[in-house]
Amino acid sequence: MRLLIVEDEADLAQAVCDHLRGASHAVDLATGVEQAKAALSTTGYDLVLLDLSLPDGDGLDVLRWLRQRHKDVPVLIVTARDRITERIAGLDAGADDYLVKPYDLDEMLARISAILRRADNDRDPERRIGALRIIPGTHTVLRNDIAVSLTRKQWAILERLSRRPDAIVPKSELEDALYGFGEEVESNTIEAHVSRLRAKLGRGTIETLRGFGYRMGKE
Numbered sequence: 561m562r563l564l565i566v567e568d569e570a571d572l573a574q575a576v577c578d579h580l581r582g583a584s585h586a587v588d589l590a591t592g593v594e595q596a597k598a599a600l601s602t603t604g605y606d607l608v609l610l611d612l613s614l615p616d617g618d619g620l621d622v623l624r625w626l627r628q629r630h631k632d633v634p635v636l637i638v639t640a641r642d643r644i645t646e647r648i649a650g651l652d653a654g655a656d657d658y659l660v661k662p663y664d665l666d667e668m669l670a671r672i673s674a675i676l677r678r679a680d681n682d683r684d685p686e687r688r689i690g691a692l693r694i695i696p697g698t699h700t701v702l703r704n705d706i707a708v709s710l711t712r713k714q715w716a717i718l719e720r721l722s723r724r725p726d727a728i729v730p731k732s733e734l735e736d737a738l739y740g741f742g743e744e745v746e747s748n749t750i751e752a753h754v755s756r757l758r759a760k761l762g763r764g765t766i767e768t769l770r771g772f773g774y775r776m777g778k779e
């Protein structure tokens with residue numbers, strides 16, 4: 561998942577980014593209101609972690625700006641312990657949850673995972689493609705109603721491919737799906753993952769269109 565962290569305290573921002581990258585998320589950092597708006601204008605994020613006290617304004621302005629544009633990206637707000645009215649205002653303005661500073665990094669991760677699961681479920685409860693049932697909210701795939709166990713990278717590739725099952729997905733887009741795993745993606749990495757996915761899910765489940773990319777098969 562691709563996350564935007566809006567935080568001006570450099571040490572905290574670094575710790576948060578490291579922790580989220582360690583959990584296989586791709587993370588961008590904005591240190592103020594204007595940077596956050598610029599990032600949100602150009603990039604589709606799966607979640608925003610939003611500090612409310614920013615050097616060039618109030619994080620709530622970012623939240624209101626998002627909701628006015630009908631962007632439904634989930635937002636987890638972060639605020640200081642003594643500013644309870646701010647928390648209430650944040651939830652009223654459309655935040656999904658809040659964290660109180662100082663917060664535990666594992667708790668942050670758990671809250672983020674819960675929000676992402678809820679968002680996945682609301683948006684996209686289940687995809688049926690041939691013999692496969694793919695359930696994004698729980699990272700589950702079933703073949704003929706039998707659950708198949710995938711590694712996180714295999715899941716990331718299958719999830720990306722199955723968003724638009726009739727579309728040809730370029731290899732570069734599948735490489736993006738692995739971007740958050742914090743390692744170099746070698747030229748043959750995707751082909752290797754796809755061939756393991758075929759071994760688990762069925763040979764015809766993913767087609768290779770040489771020179772173009774990959775597509776879900778109809779098996």
Ligand code: CA
Nearest residue numbers: 568611613614
């Ligand atoms: Ca701050």
